[in-house]
Amino acid sequence: MSSTSNSKLSFATRSVHAGYNSADHEGSLNPPIYMTSTFAFDNVAQGAARFAGEESGHFYSRVSNPTQQILETRLADLEEGEAALATASGMGAITSTLWTLLAPGDQLLVDKTLYGCTFSFMEHGLKKFGVDICYADFTDHADIQANLSENTRVLYFETPVNPNMRVMDIAAISALTKDYNPEIRVIVDNTYCTPALQRPLTLGADLVVHSATKYLGGHGDLIAGAVVGDAETIQQIRLSGLKDMTGAVIAPMTVFLILRGIKTLQLRMERHCQNAQAIAEMLEQHPTVDQVFFPGLKNNPGHQIASQQMDDFGGMIALELKGGYEAGVRMLNRLKLVKLAVSLGDAETLIQHPASMTHSVYTPEERAEHGISEGLVRISAGLEAVGDIIADLEQALEG
Numbered sequence: 001m002s003s004t005s006n007s008k009l010s011f012a013t014r015s016v017h018a019g020y021n022s023a024d025h026e027g028s029l030n031p032p033i034y035m036t037s038t039f040a041f042d043n044v045a046q047g048a049a050r051f052a053g054e055e056s057g058h059f060y061s062r063v064s065n066p067t068q069q070i071l072e073t074r075l076a077d078l079e080e081g082e083a084a085l086a087t088a089s090g091m092g093a094i095t096s097t098l099w100t101l102l103a104p105g106d107q108l109l110v111d112k113t114l115y116g117c118t119f120s121f122m123e124h125g126l127k128k129f130g131v132d133i134c135y136a137d138f139t140d141h142a143d144i145q146a147n148l149s150e151n152t153r154v155l156y157f158e159t160p161v162n163p164n165m166r167v168m169d170i171a172a173i174s175a176l177t178k179d180y181n182p183e184i185r186v187i188v189d190n191t192y193c194t195p196a197l198q199r200p201l202t203l204g205a206d207l208v209v210h211s212a213t214k215y216l217g218g219h220g221d222l223i224a225g226a227v228v229g230d231a232e233t234i235q236q237i238r239l240s241g242l243k244d245m246t247g248a249v250i251a252p253m254t255v256f257l258i259l260r261g262i263k264t265l266q267l268r269m270e271r272h273c274q275n276a277q278a279i280a281e282m283l284e285q286h287p288t289v290d291q292v293f294f295p296g297l298k299n300n301p302g303h304q305i306a307s308q309q310m311d312d313f314g315g316m317i318a319l320e321l322k323g324g325y326e327a328g329v330r331m332l333n334r335l336k337l338v339k340l341a342v343s344l345g346d347a348e349t350l351i352q353h354p355a356s357m358t359h360s361v362y363t364p365e366e367r368a369e370h371g372i373s374e375g376l377v378r379i380s381a382g383l384e385a386v387g388d389i390i391a392d393l394e395q396a397l398e399g
């Protein structure tokens with residue numbers, strides 16, 4: 001079978017094969033891990049040509065590495081983009097991308113709720129360097145329109161949003177932004193869905209960023225990230241944001257583990273989605289639960305858009321207990337099977353409290369303003385038998 005992209009093959013097949021041809025590697029069924037910092041040139045002219053970008057090929061592993069390149073080709077294929085760049089963490093992907101695209105005086109227009117460290121990078125990082133950070137409610141398109149300006153360079157959002165599960169209409173937001181100014185880059189953090197469920201580039205977004213730590217790796221044993229988009233922009237991010245600004249380089253061993261994880265991505269996502277749907281339906285009926293935020297529930301405000309732009313509703317759930325924060329603490333401390341831990345997308349079902357954990361970088365006032373309530377609890381549905389997960393949640397809720 002030929003290597004790299006063949007979009008006629010189905011997603012599951014490409015997850016196993018894209019970007020790798022064993023015939024190029026002594027028949028090795030799995031990709032070799034190139035543990036090398038540098039690459040020997042045949043002669044001075046070749047070294048110069050590689051540095052100048054006139055000849056393809058590697059020269060130093062802060063820029064590219066053959067193992068990393070296999071993962072990048074596979075990710076680009078699955079997200080239906082031209083090119084990808086793998087990084088040391090999701091934050092490495094986000095910072096390398098935004099440092100490359102923004103300059104002092106530029107406006108970055110973002111949804112009001114973001115992953116904690118993304119918010120912190122914008123609010124405490126980019127702002128310090130003169131980037132104007134503007135927050136809007138991206139579920140309200142008039143609010144986006146009211147905040148677009150001649151200085152807007154980038155629009156950035158997550159969907160569904162970490163942690164409160166609001167759903168954004170990627171196609172409509174991309175279209176209204178391009179109508180205003182086709183030069184504005186639309187960036188979607190696709191960590192919650194992965195390309196197995198949602199492909200923002202096919203809906204009009206320009207770039208997709210990922211925390212590969214989560215579902216792409218899928219086993220809770222690594223930290224990594226990626227950005228996918230057009231080849232020219234990805235090359236700029238590689239040669240400026242990554243090479244010179246963040247140095248957030250992924251290790252070849254980590255790349256190998258992600259490639260292994262991606263082989264089962266679609267299988268795992270199917271189970272994550274099934275389990276989350278069953279857990280959300282149980283929680284919705286439970287007398288101690290005030291609200292469940294999960295796009296797979298018919299009365300969820302994002303249900304309609306999620307049905308259109310996602311292939312399934314994902315593995316993440318948020319909930320609010322009737323007893324608020326105190327009841328949440330009681331429940332979290334009573335769980336036995338479900339692990340009290342941040343991160344998501346692992347085989348283990350994980351539960352956490354955003355206000356004191358993943359979103360504690362927001363001040364209480366900022367949390368109120370940005371739509372993260374103090375009692376919110378977040379669940380990442382794992383791959384265990386759903387009956388066992390539900391039994392543990394029920395015994396904890398009843399305590």
Ligand SMILES: *Cc1c(COP(=O)(O)O)cnc(C)c1O
Nearest residue numbers: 089090091115162191211213224
């Ligand atoms: C975890 C996460 C990140 C950050 O990724 P790291 O790999 O932890 O650096 C960014 N966005 C979302 C939505 C996340 O869940």
